[in-house]
Amino acid sequence: MAEPALEAVGLRRRFPHPSGDVEVLRGLELRVAAGELVTVSGRSGSGKSALLALLCGFDSPDSGSVLLDGVPIAGAPPWHTCAVLPQALGLANELTIAENVALPLRLRSDIPKPSAKDIHARVSDLLEELGIGDLGERYPLEVSFGQQQRVALARAVSGRPRVLLTDEPTAHLDAGSTPRVLRLLRRCAEEGAAVIVATHDDEVHRIADRRVRLLDGVLS
Numbered sequence: 001m002a003e004p005a006l007e008a009v010g011l012r013r014r015f016p017h018p019s020g021d022v023e024v025l026r027g028l029e030l031r032v033a034a035g036e037l038v039t040v041s042g043r044s045g046s047g048k049s050a051l052l053a054l055l056c057g058f059d060s061p062d063s064g065s066v067l068l069d070g071v072p073i074a075g076a077p078p079w080h081t082c083a084v085l086p087q088a089l090g091l092a093n094e095l096t097i098a099e100n101v102a103l104p105l106r107l108r109s110d111i112p113k114p115s116a117k118d119i120h121a122r123v124s125d126l127l128e129e130l131g132i133g134d135l136g137e138r139y140p141l142e143v144s145f146g147q148q149q150r151v152a153l154a155r156a157v158s159g160r161p162r163v164l165l166t167d168e169p170t171a172h173l174d175a176g177s178t179p180r181v182l183r184l185l186r187r188c189a190e191e192g193a194a195v196i197v198a199t200h201d202d203e204v205h206r207i208a209d210r211r212v213r214l215l216d217g218v219l220s
């Protein structure tokens, strides 16, 4: 495989609980190259979301490390390097849908800020592509959960991140919206992102370059 964009080495994560600690990850290894789309399956509670939280630096492993382009991460990397569609979405409810999607473009400080016109065009294109082009001026709580989920996906991809992590991106979608999401995920990989998708959905596994399964704290 080409040099991995994202690498997890020996990840261990245990969550303490009064009725007995839960050891979710037990020396997990993963390598994903730029341009590769990898799906992660595994039963509910197997640790898929816990893994994504470690990969994006929202959480820290008890031991092991996560490397981006060969460099260990310390905390959450900048959003243009690693962006996330979390299972719990995490939209800013006080911002409109268009403002949520524009946020990564407005906050990015490593390159000259895009013009308002370019930001508007990028946001409109993404919302249109995901079938929610008419919702830009609404607030997240004024639309359905499946629509909010597509907003959070648009926000994750708007800044063309090097690594894209998505947690159950089709979980709340109707049959018409799923192909739109799958096309967008595929395109992100084709444009060079390392894409990881945690999912129970066979339709998503079908578009993967590689499928891994999380079982007993390791991937196979």
Ligand SMILES: Nc1ncnc2c1ncn2[C@@H]1O[C@H](COP(=O)(O)OP(=O)(O)OP(=O)(O)O)[C@@H](O)[C@H]1O
Pocket (backbone or CB within 6 Å): 015, 016, 022, 024, 042, 043, 044, 045, 046, 047, 048, 049, 050, 051, 087
């Ligand atoms: N912050 C936490 N504190 C304590 N336990 C946690 C925490 N986060 C996750 N867990 C436990 O870790 C295990 C894995 O949870 P996780 O959410 O990663 O599962 P999942 O594979 O994403 O499930 P699903 O398919 O339902 O989304 C569960 O047993 C859960 O209770």
Ligand SMILES: [Mg+2]
Pocket (backbone or CB within 6 Å): 048, 049, 050, 087, 167
């Ligand atoms: Mg989960």
